[in-house]
Amino acid sequence: MIVAFVSKKGGVGKTTSAVNVATALARLGHRTLLVDLDSQASASLSLGVARADLAPSAHDLLLGKRPAGEIVRPTAIPNLHLVTASVDLVAADLDLAPLRDRELVLGRKLAPLRAGYEWILLDCPPALSVVPLNALAAADGYVVPVVPQILAYEGVELLLAAVDRLRYRFGIQLRLFGLLLTLVDGRTRLAKQTVRMLRERFGDRLFAAEVPLSTRLAEAPAWGRPLVESEPECPAALAYVAVARELLTRATGR
Ligand SMILES: Nc1ncnc2c1ncn2[C@@H]1O[C@H](COP(=O)(O)OP(=O)(O)O)[C@@H](O)[C@H]1O
Numbered sequence: 001m002i003v004a005f006v007s008k009k010g011g012v013g014k015t016t017s018a019v020n021v022a023t024a025l026a027r028l029g030h031r032t033l034l035v036d037l038d039s040q041a042s043a044s045l046s047l048g049v050a051r052a053d054l055a056p057s058a059h060d061l062l063l064g065k066r067p068a069g070e071i072v073r074p075t076a077i078p079n080l081h082l083v084t085a086s087v088d089l090v091a092a093d094l095d096l097a098p099l100r101d102r103e104l105v106l107g108r109k110l111a112p113l114r115a116g117y118e119w120i121l122l123d124c125p126p127a128l129s130v131v132p133l134n135a136l137a138a139a140d141g142y143v144v145p146v147v148p149q150i151l152a153y154e155g156v157e158l159l160l161a162a163v164d165r166l167r168y169r170f171g172i173q174l175r176l177f178g179l180l181l182t183l184v185d186g187r188t189r190l191a192k193q194t195v196r197m198l199r200e201r202f203g204d205r206l207f208a209a210e211v212p213l214s215t216r217l218a219e220a221p222a223w224g225r226p227l228v229e230s231e232p233e234c235p236a237a238l239a240y241v242a243v244a245r246e247l248l249t250r251a252t253g254r
């Protein structure tokens with residue numbers, strides 16, 4: 001199952017969600033591959049890869065001649081493998097532009113890897129440019145992290161509409177696995193009201209689990225270990241395990 005974590009917005013928890021859900025799936029015994037598609041390489045760094053050690057990366061996967069198997073690396077977490085990002089991904093949109101079927105490159109490159117993994121998670125940059133379009137075209141479904149703020153629903157509606165157009169254009173089956181509430185500040189009344197409003201509006205398109213605002217979660221990238229692995233019992237980690245279990249049901253019906 002290939003899952004893209006997408007949003008046009010930055011700072012909504014795409015990377016944190018992709019990293020922790022991937023870790024949770026791996027800890028549940030599923031062979032999992034995380035592909036970091038953002039030139040910032042936050043997912044790669046969050047998993048303890050040193051900045052100097054990011055090559056070979058997703059750029060080589062998309063545009064290089066190396067076989068995918070040489071670009072995938074293990075992580076410190078059993079069952080979790082990684083394709084790193086690197087700064088040359090900044091130019092990937094331009095590098096892909098002249099290619100025919102430029103949105104379909106990633107799907108072709110991932111095809112030989114599919115058999116080796118139950119889950120392939122794609123962490124996207126904050127845009128709907130060529131690289132994230134590749135991720136959506138390659139995916140079976142997508143997850144959209146949403147920070148509960150007034151007007152958050154507008155961005156979500158626009159994204160869902162854009163993905164619908166994409167489905168039509170490429171004739172692909174791409175399912176919304178769920179909208180995921182992240183950075184939920186349980187202390188303020190406004191946040192609670194906003195969550196209620198989003199739940200009324202989007203119903204079961206939202207994951208039941210929501211990820212609380214958590215200092216521990218914000219600090220974890222500095223240690224190079226996902227919170228789900230370093231402190232599995234803390235509330236934000238438990239939330240991500242619940243999200244992973246829900247993803248299992250939503251995506252595979254198990
Ligand atoms: N639930 C949370 N509570 C507190 N900080 C968070 C939470 N989720 C993410 N963060 C922090 O917020 C910032 C943006 O999150 P990130 O996952 O990188 O978003 P994106 O990938 O959408 O840009 C990061 O510094 C991250 O550590």
Ligand SMILES: [Mg+2]
Binds near residue numbers: 016038042124
């Ligand atoms: Mg990110």
